[in-house]
Amino acid sequence: MSDFFRLDNLGMQFGGLTAVKDFSIAIDPGELVGLIGPNGAGKTTVFNMITGFLTPTFGKVLWQGRDITGWPPHTITAQGIARTFQNIRLFADMTVLENVMVSFHHTLRSRFWKAMLGLPSHKREERRIETEARDFLEELHLGHLADEKAGSLPYGQQRRLEIARALAARPKLLLLDEPAAGMNPQETMELARLVREIRDRHRLTIFLIEHDMKFVMGLCERIKVLDYGITIAEGTPAEIQRHPDVIKAYLGEPKHA
Amino acid sequence: METSTRNTLCTIVLLAVLAVVLYIFEKHGTEYQIRILNNMAIFITLAVSYNLVNGFCGILHLGPNAFITIGAYTSALLTMSPAEKQLSFIIEPLIWPLSVIQVPFAVSLIAAGVTATIFAFLISFPVFRVRGDYLAIVTLGFGEVIRVLCNAMQSLTNGPLGLKGLTPYTTLWWSWGVAVFTVMVITKLVNSSYGRAMKAIREDETAAKAMGVDPFRHLLLAFLISAFFSGVAGGLLAHLITTISPTLFTFFLTFNLLIIIVVGGLGSTSGAVIAAALFAWGGEALRVVESPMNLGFVTLPGIPGMRMVLFSIILMVVILFARRGIMGRSELSWNRVFAALRLQTKA
Numbered sequence: 356m357s358d359f360f361r362l363d364n365l366g367m368q369f370g371g372l373t374a375v376k377d378f379s380i381a382i383d384p385g386e387l388v389g390l391i392g393p394n395g396a397g398k399t400t401v402f403n404m405i406t407g408f409l410t411p412t413f414g415k416v417l418w419q420g421r422d423i424t425g426w427p428p429h430t431i432t433a434q435g436i437a438r439t440f441q442n443i444r445l446f447a448d449m450t451v452l453e454n455v456m457v458s459f460h461h462t463l464r465s466r467f468w469k470a471m472l473g474l475p476s477h478k479r480e481e482r483r484i485e486t487e488a489r490d491f492l493e494e495l496h497l498g499h500l501a502d503e504k505a506g507s508l509p510y511g512q513q514r515r516l517e518i519a520r521a522l523a524a525r526p527k528l529l530l531l532d533e534p535a536a537g538m539n540p541q542e543t544m545e546l547a548r549l550v551r552e553i554r555d556r557h558r559l560t561i562f563l564i565e566h567d568m569k570f571v572m573g574l575c576e577r578i579k580v581l582d583y584g585i586t587i588a589e590g591t592p593a594e595i596q597r598h599p600d601v602i603k604a605y606l607g608e609p610k611h612a
Numbered sequence: 613m614e615t616s617t618r619n620t621l622c623t624i625v626l627l628a629v630l631a632v633v634l635y636i637f638e639k640h641g642t643e644y645q646i647r648i649l650n651n652m653a654i655f656i657t658l659a660v661s662y663n664l665v666n667g668f669c670g671i672l673h674l675g676p677n678a679f680i681t682i683g684a685y686t687s688a689l690l691t692m693s694p695a696e697k698q699l700s701f702i703i704e705p706l707i708w709p710l711s712v713i714q715v716p717f718a719v720s721l722i723a724a725g726v727t728a729t730i731f732a733f734l735i736s737f738p739v740f741r742v743r744g745d746y747l748a749i750v751t752l753g754f755g756e757v758i759r760v761l762c763n764a765m766q767s768l769t770n771g772p773l774g775l776k777g778l779t780p781y782t783t784l785w786w787s788w789g790v791a792v793f794t795v796m797v798i799t800k801l802v803n804s805s806y807g808r809a810m811k812a813i814r815e816d817e818t819a820a821k822a823m824g825v826d827p828f829r830h831l832l833l834a835f836l837i838s839a840f841f842s843g844v845a846g847g848l849l850a851h852l853i854t855t856i857s858p859t860l861f862t863f864f865l866t867f868n869l870l871i872i873i874v875v876g877g878l879g880s881t882s883g884a885v886i887a888a889a890l891f892a893w894g895g896e897a898l899r900v901v902e903s904p905m906n907l908g909f910v911t912l913p914g915i916p917g918m919r920m921v922l923f924s925i926i927l928m929v930v931i932l933f934a935r936r937g938i939m940g941r942s943e944l945s946w947n948r949v950f951a952a953l954r955l956q957t958k959a
Contacts, residue, residue, distance in 0.1 A: 406822060432824035440822070446815035448941065449808070456805070457812045461824030463805045467833055470804035471797040477804065484805065524824055 358420045359384050360528055360560065366413030367400050367584075374400045375584040378414070382528070387554060387561045389575030391568075391595075393604055396581040398564045399441055402530050406438050407431045418528075433461045437526035439517040441533045441564070447506030451497055451516055454505045455488040458523035488523060494556075495519040495549070511542050515549075522553060529553075531563035535570050543567055547574045572596065580604065619946040627792065634784045644896075646784060650852050652892035653787035654845050657794045659872045659888040660881055661841035666870075667879035667941075668802050669834045670814030672744065674866055675751035678758040679839040681861040682731050683724035683846025685762065688775045688856055690720035700775060704766040717781040721790075721847045728843025729836050731758075736832050743817075755863055762858035774857025775850075782852040790848060794841045799881050799943075801837070810834055814879075871923060875930050876937050883939030891923075898922055 365378040375397040382388055390398050403409040405416055407428040416424045423431055437458075446454050463484075465477040492498045495515045500508060505516060514534060521529060534550070535543045547570055554561050565571045571578060572592040580588040580595060582604040588595055595601055637645055658676065665673045689697075689710050697706050705711065715723070739750050762769045769775075801807055809830050812820040817827055850856045868891070876887030898919045905912040930937065942948075 408818070408821075427826070428821040429824050429826045432822060437824075438822055440819065444816050444819035444822075446812050446819065448815055449811055453808055453811075457808050457820065457825065458823045460805050460809045460812075467801065467806050470806050471801045471837075473800045481804065520823060 358417075360419075361417040362401075362405070362414065363417065364414040365401065365404055365411050365416065367397070367404060367409060368412045373584050375404070375581070378581075378584075378586060380579060380589075382560055382562060384527075384560050385554070385558065387551075387574060387576050388563070389571040389578040390562065390564045390581065391566070391571055391578060392581035395583075397584040398581055399532060400584075401581070402438060402532055402564065405431075405530065406436060429461065432524055432526075435525070435527040436530065437521040437524040437528075438530035439514075439521050439532055439534060441536065443510075443513050443517055445505040445513055445516060445520070447504070449505060450502050451492065451505050451508065452485070452488055452501040454516060455491050455520050455523045456484055458520050458525075459484040459488065462525070491519045491523045494522075494553075510537055514538070514546075518549075518553070522557065526559065528560045528562065531561065531565075533564055533566060535565055535567045543570050546570070550574060615947065618950075622946045622949075630788065630792070634788055638784050647852075648893060648896050649784055650782060650787045650848075651895070652889050653784075653791040654848050654852065655869075655872065655888040655892045656791040656885050657787075657841055657845040657848070658869055659876065659884040660791075660795055660798050661838045661845070662869050663873045663876070663878070663881065663884040664798055664802070664810075664834050665831075665838045667873055667877075667884070668807060668814065669810045669831055670879075671831060671834075672748040673739075673751045673835070673838075674748050674863070674870075675753075675755040675758075676838070676842050676869055677861045677863060677865040678751075678755040679728040679732060679842035680846035680849065680865065681758050681762060681858075682728045683843030684850035684856050684861065685769055685775070685846075686727040686843070687717075687720035687724035687847030688778050688850045689768075690715045690723055691717055691779060691781065691851065692775065696777060700773075700777070701767075701770050703771065703773070706770075707767050710768070717786075717851065721786075721844050724847035725840040725843040728839045728846070732836050732839030733832075736835055739835070740828055740831050752863065752866075755866060759858050759862060762861075769858070772858060774855060774860075776855045778851055778854040778856070780851060780854050782848045787848050787852070790841075790844055794844075795881060795885060798837070798841075802881065806830065806833065811879075868923075871927050874937055875927060877939035877941060878937065879941040880937070880939035880943055882944040883937055886938055894923075895919065 359382065361381045362379055365375060366373070367375045378401055380388070390401065392398055400409065404411045407426050407430070410425040414424070415422055418434060418436065423434065446457065463480060465474070465480055469477040489498065489501065492501055495518060497512060497516055497519060500512065505513065508516065518531070518534065531550070535546050538546060550561065551574065553559060563575070575592060578590065578592055578595045579586060580598070580601050587600040587604060588598040590598070634649070637649060658680065662676050665671050690713060692700070693714050694712050697711055735754050739747060742750060763772050765771070802810070809820065809825045812823065812825055813827050813830060820827060872887045872891050873884050876883030876885070901918045901922060902914050902916055904914045
C-alpha cells in the first residue's frame with residue numbers, strides 16, 4: 356500500500372451518533388479522488404478528521420509514513436495538507452492579496468522582533484511573500500482584484516480565492532470541500548478545467564467532495580461513496596454510475612408494486 | 613523620489629516638528645499644559661498597545677488595568693530610595709531585596725514592562741483556553757485580583773496607603789519618546805506577516821488555523837507585547853502623578869481605554885492615537901462642566917462626575933452615527949495624505 360496518504364479505519368462518534376465508520380482509503384501522489392454521498396453522509400467529517408479539526412474516535416491518519424492523527428490543524432497545514440471550506444471562510448475584511456499572504460506566514464523565518472524593528476532581512480521576506488502571493492492571484496485570474504476587500508467579491512471569485520489561498524500554503528495534498536457549490540454550469544466547467552490545471556502545474560494530489568455529479572464524474576479518476584457514514588462503493592466513475600447501492604442511496608429503493 | 617523614501621522623510625519631519633513643539637512647551641508652557649501633554653502621550657501608549665489585542669486580534673480583553681498597576685508599582689518600588697521606602701512602609705516593612713534596591717528611571721521602566729509581561733504570560737494559559745465573553749470575564753477578574761492583591765500585600769505594595777512622594781521623573785521627553793516608539797513598533801508589527809496572522813484570527817479563527825496560523829502563539833504574542841507597553845506606561849504614569857494607590861487602577865481605567873479605542877476605531881492605530889489625544893485633552897477641557905457655572909440669571913452648582921456623563925454621551929453618539937469609530941479600520945498614512953493632496957490640487 357502507498358505510504359503517501361492513508362486513512363486506516365477512521366471512525367467518528369458524536370455521543371451515540373456514528374458520523375463516520377471504518378473509513379479507509381489510500382491515495383497515491385498525483386491522484387484526483389472524489390468523495391460523494393447524500394447530505395449528512397459524513398463527508399465533511401472525514402475532511403475535518405484529516406485536517407485536525409476533529410480528532411477521530413477510531414483509526415489513524417497516515418501522512419508520508421507518519422501518524423498525524425489528532426495533530427492540531429495549523430501543524431497539519433505546515434506538513435503539506437491544505438483545504439478549502441464548504442461554506443466560504445475568507446478573511447472578509449482583509450484584501451484579496453492579504454488573504455493569500457496569510458498562507459505564507461507558516462513559512463516565515465524572521466522573528467517577531469525583526470518585524471517590529473523593520474529590519475532589512477524581514478523586509479526582504481515580506482517582499483518575496485508579496486510577489487509570490489501575486490503570482491498565485493494571477494494564476495487564478497484574480498490579479499486585478501488584489502486590493503479589493505475579499506468580502507466584496509462576487510461568489511464565484513470568492514470560491515477561486517479560497518483555492519488560491521489554499522494553494523499558497525504550498526500543500527502536497529489539497530482537500531476541496533464542495534468547490535462547485537452554488538456555481539452555474541458554465542462556471543462549474545471552468546472550475547473542472549482549473550482543478551486539473553493546478554493539479555498538473557503544482558504536482559498536487561487532490562481529494563474533493565462534491566455534489567455535482569457531472570463535475571465529479573468528469574474530473575475524478577476514482578470515487579468513493581459514503582452513506583450514513585459507511586463506505587458503500589468505490590471505483591472508477593463508470594463503475595460508480597452502475598453500482599446498485601449508489602443508485603439506491605441517491606434515488607431510494609425501487610418501489611415494488 | 614521613491615514613495616518609501618518620501619514617507620521616511622515625512623516621518624522624520626513630523627517627528628522634528630513634534631520635538632520642536634515639545635521643546636517650546638517645556639520651556640514656556642504652564643505646568644497645566646505640560647501635564648495634559650504628558651497625559652496625552654501616556655494614553656496614546658496605553659491605547660495603541662491595548663488596541664493591538666482588542667482591535668487587531670479581535671479579543672475582548674478587559675484587564676489592561678492589571679498590567680498598568682503592575683508596571684506602576686514595579687517602577688515606583690525601584691526608583692524610591694531605601695530611606696524613602698523605610699519612611700513610607702509604616703505598617704509593615706518592605707520585603708528584602710526591594711527595600712535596598714534603587715535603580716535609574718530608565719531601568720525601572722524596562723523592569724515595569726518585563727514584570728507586566730511575565731504576569732501576562734502566566735495568565736495567558738487560562739485566558740486563551742476560552743474566547744469571547746468568557747475571555748472578557750477571565751481578564752476582568754484578573755484586573756480585580758491584582759487590585760485586591762495591591763490592597764492586601766502590605767509588605768510589597770504598602771496596601772491601601774499606596775506609595776507617595778515619587779520623584780517626578782516623567783518629562784515630556786520620556787512620555788512622548790515612549791509613545792512614539794510604541795506607535796512605530798506596533799505599526800510595523802501589524803503591517804507585517806505577524807499582523808496579518810493576527811487579523812486573520814480576528815476574521816475567522818478556523819480558516820486561520822487551516823492556513824497554518826497557530827492562534828495561541830499569535831494571540832500570546834499580541835497579549836505579551838501589549839502588556840509590556842502597558843507596564844511601561846504604568847511606570848510613566850506613576851512618576852507623573854507621583855502618588856499611586858490601588859484605587860487609581862480600577863476597572864474604570866480599562867473602561868476609559870475601551871472608550872478610546874472604540875471611538876478611534878477598533879483595529880486602527882491612527883484612530884487610537886487621535887482618540888487618546890482627544891480624550892486626554894477633553895478630560896481636562898471638560899472640567900468646566902464640573903465646576904459651578906454662572907449663566908447670568910441662574911447659577912448651576914458643579915456636579916462631580918459630569919465629565920463621565922458627557923463622555924458616555926459622546927460614546928453613544930459615535931456608536932450611533934459612526935459605528936466603526938473615527939477611523940474605522942483604515943489608517944492615516946503618508947500615501948493617503950499625498951493622494952488626498954493630489955485630488956485637492958486637481959480640483
